Amino acid sequence: MSFTATTEKSMTSKIITPRQDIGTQLVESWRDVSASTLGHLTCEGYLEGLRPLSENVRLLGNVVTVKVFLPDGGILRDALLLSQPGDVLVIECVGDRKYACWGELRTLAARIKGLAGVIVGGTVTDVAVLREERFPVFSEGISAVTTHPVEGARGSVNQPVRVAGIDILPGSLAIGDDDGVFILTPDRSGIYFHMLRKSKYGIRNENWKWLFNCAPTISKRAARTVLTGCLGDYFLGTVITHARRKIHDVHVRHPTTVTTEALSRIGALYAIESEIRGSPAEARLAVRKARMLPLCSRCMTGSRGR
Template sequence: MFRVNPRVQGVNPKLIDLYQKVDPSTIGHMTDFGFLKGLQPLARPIRFVGNAVTVRIPHMDSTAVHKALDLVEPGDVVIVDMSGDTQRSCWGGMVSYAAKAKNVAGVIISGCINDVPEILELNLPIFSLGISPLTTRILGIEGEINTTISVCGVSINPGDLIVASDDGVFVINPKDAEEYARSAIEKQEAEVETKRQVDAGVSLASLSGAAKFFN
């Protein structure tokens, strides 16, 4: 059985612009939630920010992945929940070609990928758990598009904001995103002055507050 819901535009241009200036690791100083731990980029440097289009498939059937590419719009991030299968690849050269043609911002796979040279040639930003020659097939069994999925223990809804960089991937509900972004930008800007003081010989421990634990 297939379930295909309409695409959700949860992310607005203002958030995209704000998060162009924010790294997931800066958010990591503020919360433990929303990080897709364990995923690795196929290549670095990597950075993308976009609107989540979610896909869930059973371990062997990638029919829904192909259908999802009919629904994506420029700037979307395709996120595939492989239902716990970490051995197979559901994403290779042809789907990468189609995704690139639709101008997606990036791709996140909670399983493996294949056709590495083709993906690298396309310069498609992609995170996954690894690489495998064992692939899924078009079987028409079942799948879901634009439903709530789980990737690396994090629930992801269609229309969520996805922020990815060399340090990893962060997911957040758009309604909560602006507050985190402004705090992160403030923290990043403050680091300029901190570095200036370190250059002047001031102890990092004293600046960070770590020194108080050693008095």
């Protein structure tokens, strides 16, 4: 169901469809999954060329699509009014990309509305303020030229859009961070999350199973990031590298004795791997069980149950 608003004087035409919702439960299931973890599994829905304006950014939410016909950006007001807290605006910009459709005032409105972020298939402006605000904004570029009202303006909200060569439907899932951003339809997001959950059981190489068995003792958060990051027959170095990066991200935001100790022990794991590199497979496995397993299994026992 949608409606079209027109006025004879300006020949303005807007197509606005009611908001579609992927569901809070499905969104929250992706809360601890990074874009690069998903990127280990697929490139489907990856918006190539879109970068975040700020560092240490995290974007996750239900997609509200907007089509803007530049140089007019008035349809964004309708999108902001229609959106709900936790939504992510995904904006397709049609026309001359030198006109930036997103800047300081719309960021302020989005923050007041409680949006989770904005993805702009075009340019943005007021970047110094946007970076200071640390509101999640992904875009294709930056411009000092801004949109302005025009006669015959048109646009749409919650209609299919196309950004970075990807067709995007309203009610999809947006997941992004410093590494980039993905858009997944509800069915695909459910399928990929199921694959990520099952991946810890899909390790066919016995050499690595011990790591997954002991990983939960590091901490619940660290264990989740380790387990969701290890897909199929990944070699141990990749597992340790991924674990270190994810725990480091947590440590930067909320340093604790758990994360400090976990990083220290991961450093020791690196050192052991360096020592045994080039040794026969059986010898490597024996060293891992004898020296690396205790580092994991005794890692901050007090963190159990947190």
